[in-house]
Amino acid sequence: MTRITNIACGALAAFTMTTSSAASKTDGFNYVADRFADIEVLRYKVPDFENLTLKQKQLIYHLTEAAIAGRDILWDQNGRYNLEIRRMLENVYKNYKGDRKSADFKAFEKYLKQVWFANGIHHHYSMDKFKPEFSQKFLTDAVKALPAKERPSDLDMLMKVIFDPAFMAKRVNQAEGQDLIRTSANNFYENVSQAEVEAYYNALKDTTDLTPISYGLNSRVVKENGKVKEQVYKIGGLYSPAIERIVSELKKAAEFAENDKQKSVIDALVRYYETGDLKTFDEYSILWVDDTDSRVDFINGFIESYGDPLGMTGSWESIVNFKNNEASHRTETISREAQWFEDRSPVDPRFRKPQVKGVTAKVITAAILAGDAYPATPIGINLPNANWIRATHGSKSVTLENITQAYDEASHGNGFNEEFVIDKETSDLMDKYLFITDNLHTDLHECLGHGSGRLLPGVDPDALKAHGSTLEETRADLFALYYLADPKLIELGLLDNPDAYKAEYYKYILNGLMTQLMRIEPGKDVEEAHMRNRKLISEWAYEHGKKDNVIEYVTRDGKTFIKINDYGKLRELFGRLLGEIQRIKSEGDYEAGRDLVEKYAVKVDPKIHREVLDRYAKLNIAPYKGFVNPVYTLIKDNKGNVTDVTVSYTEDYIPQMLRYSRDYSPLTR
Ligand code: ZN
16 A cells, blocks of 8 residues: 555556566666576665765765664564574585585575565465475485584474475465464464454454554564563564664664654654654654654664554565655656646546645665565555544655666566567657656656646545545556656657657557566456556547547457557547546546446457467566665774765675675574
8 A cells, every 4th residue: 555566556566576687787886696496686776875975975874774673573573483493504504515506406506595585484465375396305314414612402393384385385374264364374473363463452452542552563562471462563572683773773773864853753763662652653754754854764663564464564564765865856747737737637627626736756776675675665655544544644656766677687688678669769768768758757647637626615535445446546647647748748858769759659558458467367357457447548548539540459470469650640540548537537427437348348359368478478478576775884984084985886686685684683692
């Protein structure tokens, strides 16, 4: 909900996911760090870091140390045997004296890489336990060959956890009708049933409280001597050694705060970690959301609750970042001109907003990814999560542009364009302009599209029911597509070529008509709202442009390609459909909305689907991606004074994982 991943949501996100992969070095930077199983590990750059002040660099340095220091917490939250298993696997990896080229060892190495990537033994996305492709005997022998002090005390149990597919099979189980706590392998609960946990919290909650704390956000619930209780994550509580180290780095960071406001944010977070008091966490969140002046920003704590089947306990994560002033200028410019766009929107003037307020969102550069944001990371974040704080204090919405940039760069040369794009001219245009037009599309969609238009008086905002979110995404996308081709963007200095928009138009139609189908299993319908919306727009434009041959299917060597013959007319079609979707929304015309979705957005042509799946499979593009972090180093003069902080990008995936385990592992010793 508050987290845009490169899998679930976002116009840019979806395409990056379908395209990025393989080794490519268009700007000389080595973006690809590793490739195994269904995973590709990338590197990201931290542009402009060297131009920060020394004080800002030192602030970032200590915040990155505070970020990495929490790594073990997440591992333990993800499963109670994860840390012991990691330690055992790493000891075998470092000490194995047998044939490191054998099939067993190779399979073992792949498994270890998967476990590192997932921060535990369950896949980070599917939540299913990894299946080792080496024998239990191989691992048992390898462990027994270790020096005594490197051997785990409970080998039999760890073997059961790794090799018994039925035991702790899924990290988060969402299957309706089952006890979601007893059937989930995460470590947020111990020895309690779902009913007991729900009864516990129901007794605590005051439903008349207008500013409720986020119950259960920072605790593990256990039953001891028949009594249900919370073990709070705090100094002196659960995970104390890791939290102490986080706090010690936060205190150092506070000395380099850019201003008093930022210092009070850090101080409040320290108080929260010291007390575990969720009221203090709310105070911190309010201070954090109000701090919009500082260049450097960060999150550090128990934030998102996707890892808990009850959606209460936060998985530990941290992201340290600083504002990308140049790119934020883009979102600020668009927001400032919000009324201009609204007044000219191709919809019935009765449905326009007389007074529109653009949402401001900033573009940031990530300096470190940690905990639940590492190695797999979101590309956009909107926090805080507490509804009452959002309503009264607002929220901060950010795009991690150096991350999207890395996805984009790594996608060049993966064969996707060669396979699916009709000609070199279009492909060149996409290479040159897809990154910026994709970002602009997201900005227009988020900052203006969702906020534009109004309902007629008396219309129920939920009138479109089950089709509401598909049609809402359709509306925001059309608003963005329509204005992407507007000369106003050139006038505002956001684009420098009147043809640039064609890159996004081509990608959008190709994706909507064909390539997004690679995420649908054969025989299945399109379900997810964003995918439906893209299909709706593309199929509708194809059909309504038929008489003018606006979009054409071309067959070449038995392969299907999309050809766009008239980009100007395509823009007109986007405008026309926007007018109709806005009418449906403004009038609450459920039948018309349902008919559009059912006719254009759901059913898949099995022939084109099969073709897309076959062609895509040959490209061998990894479905999931994540990142290794850069390494920051304090530079000191001969008196020990810090004179600079440097950033390097040379560390590989395995060395980084082993280094983190060696130097930042307060919970495993
Ligand atoms: Zn949206």
